[in-house]
Amino acid sequence: MKISRITDTLSIKRSIDQGTEEQRSAVLSIIENVKRNGDKALYEYTEKWDGAALSQLKVTEEEISAAYEELPAEMITIFKEAAINIRSYHEKQVRNSWFxxxxxxxxxGQKITPLDAVGVYVPGGKAAYPSSVLMNVIPAQVAGVTRIAMVSPPDETGKLPAGVLVAADLLGVKEIYKVGGAQAVAALAYGTESIQPVHKIVGPGNVFVALAKREVYGQVDIDSIAGPSEIVVLADETAQADEVAADLLSQAEHDELASSVLVTTSMKLAEEVLIEVKKQLATLPRQEIARASIEQFGAIYVAKSLEEAVETVNTLAPEHLEVLTNEPMSVLPMIKHAGAIFLGRYSTEPVGDYFAGPNHVLPTNGTATFSSGLSVDEFVKKSNVIFYSEKALQQNGEKIAAFARLEGLEAHARAVDIRLKK
Structure with missing residues (x-):
């Protein structure tokens, strides 16, 4: 991480991972194997890559009960409160059919219909993410999805994290499967003996999961191709250096490819944050991951003015944007591109990750220029409804037929003409 002045040719280093040709080939092979061999392929891959020799894929009631015993009671209470906040927020997004x-x-009119079946991918590996369960399942439930199947990679003992199991059970998820990676995506898309296919797959994962979602798109819908986590902090001289550094590191500890950027109008703050980042890194439990992220994809940019700083933020189009300025609300109208916007020093990004209510599944890699965070809209489909009256067809039929003939579609025109003649 270094301090740079913003220039007209500002080059942003992004942690975009489109996968290698070898990875793409491997994903295609995995998908074909799952299509051909179903559960057998899932068991083999789970043993090969997760080190778990399973006797069944579906999580049992006994495993869920054991998870409740393992998780502290206060965490269960926190899960419940977070779920209430998330559900309340997403209920405000519900759309109604109209005529x-x-x-x-x-x-x-327009008829709104929830999807029948959704698959939720919950990542494993470097950490456990019960928050991903809440953020992906709740909007689907609010939308009215009746079947939700959750998949997540097990550890070497064949278990899923207690927090993940409890979060899913609190929400009433009945289908929880111990399988991850590209093979889990393939199972959700095409089905196996144990896992029935779904209509949409949501949730983040590693590069193999992302590539698999890309490959099965069309067979099923997907939410997005998620990239590594990102944060941009927009700050002026009123921001606290230690708080800014902590916020940057909160994303850096996610992944070596995570991106943490400060855009500020204050050189003094920039210098203080650089010192604080190095200081706080030294005591982080995940400091190796955070250090790699900061060194590769961390940056501090100093702008001549707030307007230039905002323009840079809009160019970055970050997943998470914190606005730590003297009057953050006055900056909000200027922000065009960001997945989620956190206003003021007390709205640190983890507030949104876990508890406030808005969804934390957000566009990455600059896709906030054209896409939005996960919402209830992702779990419904819209059907156009047309009841054309006889009077309307008499008034407009010749125009419709003329339009069809202009496009060379005579049968279209005749379908109208035959009614007009009667």
Missing amino acids: TTDETGTLL
């Missing part, structure tokens, strides 16, 4: 009529008797 309109006109003087001819024509009725037009």
Whole structure:
């Protein structure tokens, strides 16, 4: 991490991982194997890569009971409160079907229908993520999805983290499977003896999961191709250096490819944050991961003005944006591109990760320029409804037929004409 002045040719180093040709080939092979061999392939891959020799894929009631015994009671209470906040936020996103009529008797509208079945991928590996369970499952439930199947890679003993199991059980998830990686995505998309196929797959994962989601798109829908976590802190001279450094490191500890950037109007703050980052890194339990992230994808940019700083933020289009300025609300209208916007010093990014209510599944790698965070909308589909009256067809039929003939579609025109003649 170093301090740089913003220039017209500002080059942003992004941690984009599109996968190697070898990885893409491996994913295709895994998907084909799962399609051909079903559960057999899942067992083999789980033993090969997770080190777990399973006798069944579905989590049992006994395993869930054991998870409750393992997890501290206060954490269960926290899960419940977080779930209430998340559900309350997402309930405000619910859309209703609507219909309109006109003087001819024509009725037009839109019918909102929840998806029948959704697969939720919960990552494992470097850490356990019960928050991912809450953030992916709750909006699906609010949308009205009736079947939710969750997959997650087990540890070497064949277990899933207690927090993940408890979070899923608190939400009433009945299908929890101990399988991860590209093979889990393939199972959700095409089905096996144990796992019935779904219509959409959501949730983050490693590069193999991302590549698999890309490959099965079309067979099923997906939420996005998630990249490594990102944070940009927009700060002026009123920000606290130790708080800014802590916020940058909160993303750096996720992954070696995570990106943490400070954009500030104050050279003094930039210098103080650089010192604080080095100081706080020394005591982090995950300091090797955080250090690699900061060294590769950490940056501090000093702007001449707040306007230039905001322009840089919009260029970055970050997953998470913190606005630590004297008047953060006045900056909000200027922000065009960000997955989630955290205003003020007390709205540190982990507030959104776990508890406030908005979803933490957000666009990465600059895709906030055209996409949004996970919401209830991701779990419904919209059907156009048309009831055209006889009067309306008499008024507009010749225009419709003319339009069809302009496009060379005579049968379209005749489908209208045959009704007009009657």
